Amino acid sequence: MTYLTYTSYIFLVLAIVSVAGGVADKPNSGISKKAFGRMADGTTIDLYTLTNNQGMRVAITNYGGIAVSILVPDRNGKPGDVALGFDNLEGYLAKEPYFGALIGRYGNRIGNARFKLHGVEYKLPANNGPNSLHGGLQGFDKRVWTAREIRSEHPALELTYLSKDGEEGYPGNLNAKVVYSLTEDNALRIDYTATTDKDTVLNLTNHSYFNLAGEGSGDILKQEIMINADRFTPIDSTLIPTGELREVDNTPFDFRKPASIGARIDADDEQIKFGKGCDHNFVLNRSGAGLSLAARVTDPGSGRVLEVLTTQPGLQFYTGNFLDGSIHGKGSKSYGRRSAFCLETQHFPDSPNKPSFPSTVLKPGETFRGSTVFKFSISK
Ligand code: GLA
Numbered sequence: 156m157t158y159l160t161y162t163s164y165i166f167l168v169l170a171i172v173s174v175a176g177g178v179a180d181k182p183n184s185g186i187s188k189k190a191f192g193r194m195a196d197g198t199t200i201d202l203y204t205l206t207n208n209q210g211m212r213v214a215i216t217n218y219g220g221i222a223v224s225i226l227v228p229d230r231n232g233k234p235g236d237v238a239l240g241f242d243n244l245e246g247y248l249a250k251e252p253y254f255g256a257l258i259g260r261y262g263n264r265i266g267n268a269r270f271k272l273h274g275v276e277y278k279l280p281a282n283n284g285p286n287s288l289h290g291g292l293q294g295f296d297k298r299v300w301t302a303r304e305i306r307s308e309h310p311a312l313e314l315t316y317l318s319k320d321g322e323e324g325y326p327g328n329l330n331a332k333v334v335y336s337l338t339e340d341n342a343l344r345i346d347y348t349a350t351t352d353k354d355t356v357l358n359l360t361n362h363s364y365f366n367l368a369g370e371g372s373g374d375i376l377k378q379e380i381m382i383n384a385d386r387f388t389p390i391d392s393t394l395i396p397t398g399e400l401r402e403v404d405n406t407p408f409d410f411r412k413p414a415s416i417g418a419r420i421d422a423d424d425e426q427i428k429f430g431k432g433c434d435h436n437f438v439l440n441r442s443g444a445g446l447s448l449a450a451r452v453t454d455p456g457s458g459r460v461l462e463v464l465t466t467q468p469g470l471q472f473y474t475g476n477f478l479d480g481s482i483h484g485k486g487s488k489s490y491g492r493r494s495a496f497c498l499e500t501q502h503f504p505d506s507p508n509k510p511s512f513p514s515t516v517l518k519p520g521e522t523f524r525g526s527t528v529f530k531f532s533i534s535k
Contacts (some may be wrong), residue, residue: 184208184339186310191216191223192244198299200244205310205337210234211531213343215335218244219296220257220314222335222363224485225343227531230458237459237531239364239371239495242485251482253362256296257333258289260318260325261515262360263436263471263504266395270507272326272354272516279324284393289362291323295331296362311336320353327353329517342530349523356507356515357523360467364475364495367454367461371488375475375496376417381451382410382472384437388503388512392429395505396512400438408435413453416474416496432476432493436469436503446526450498453534464528465500468513473497500527 183206191202200218212226212234225238240254241247247254268281279287289296298316305311311334318329334346347359366375387408388396403409407419407427420432427433439449446464450472453460463470473496480491506512517523 186304203312207337211341217300217302220300222255230533235369255363258360258362259295260290262358262501266505309336309338327351327355342528344528347525351517354518357517358502360499360501366495367459374493379413379415379453381413383440386438388436433472433474436471458533460532460534462530463498466526467500469501469503471499
């Protein structure tokens with residue numbers, strides 16, 4: 156070996172060692188894909204797993220854009236799955252309460268399953284008493300999305316879906332795009348965009364059911380919540396907002412200082428009775444148009460903390476009041492009443508019928524943009 160080739164050889168070895176070292180620094184970060192099941196018509200459904208280097212792992216399926224599992228370390232570094240759901244696609248194809256799903260075209264309720272836009276009345280499927288809930292009979296949670304893996308700075312999954320003009324009663328061909336990404340500060344970020352070719356209404360969210368102590372580990376009543384809202388939207392007995400924006404002061408809905416979820420959940424209060432607990436939209440205190448802190452939940456047992464940041468004006472805090480133990484989720488664990496909470500970032504329910512609420516109308520030529528971050532950490 157001449158001196159020159161010897162030197163180049165050493166450089167080559169050093170280069171390989173440093174690349175391998177770089178990889179070794181990031182042993183887990185990335186995205187992987189495996190089969191999750193088949194639809195009745197044979198369409199194959201996949202499960203994508205986003206992994207970071209801090210011990211967090213999030214699995215998402217292109218069926219309903221569902222976040223199937225969210226693994227987060229506890230204060231001892233032990234990972235636990237904080238999201239209710241199922242081990243396989245069959246669980247999600249049966250009747251289930253939107254575990255982890257993307258919700259559209261309109262998240263939460265539209266009163267009397269109808270709304271008017273420019274004087275034209277649109278009739279929607281009534282799938283929740285007299286009202287239309289979470290986009291109708293076959294909302295975005297029950298659609299097959301087109302998935303594309305993104306390997307950039309952070310592992311990410313892009314999901315797209317074309318909701319055709321007239322689907323579930325809504326006007327306009329709506330192109331929806333949702334990008335889930337997992338960052339090194341243990342944040343699961345969801346970016347939503349949408350365009351339409353006719354005026355329509357839109358309210359996109361994610362319906363993850365969280366239990367910071369781990370899914371299937373009992374109720375969430377001792378977990379503590381702070382919601383950054385001075386006001387909420389009171390509801391009628393069918394859970395449709397009355398239109399009022401009510402101060403939370405002196406109500407069971409004052410979470411401006413952290414309180415255990417269970418503290419006032421059975422208070423002798425008409426609103427609590429209507430919701431069978433908490434199932435209400437909060438008017439978030441916002442500063443500017445960017446991401447701002449909506450809520451923080453802490454589990455004293457595991458030490459896990461979840462912070463929710465969003466660009467959206469509202470937050471549905473739902474305490475799993477309709478879970479009744481009849482659903483058996485992952486590992487056949489039974490999901491009892493209040494064994495999870497949802498923090499659905501959103502526009503206010505029934506906005507299409509409430510002109511005083513922030514508008515949910517999307518017009519051709521405009522792009523709807525919304526972002527929500529679920530950031531996990533450990534309490535000091
Ligand atoms: C939302 C609603 C609840 C309930 C759940 C799904 O959070 O506000 O009333 O319908 O979805 O079960």
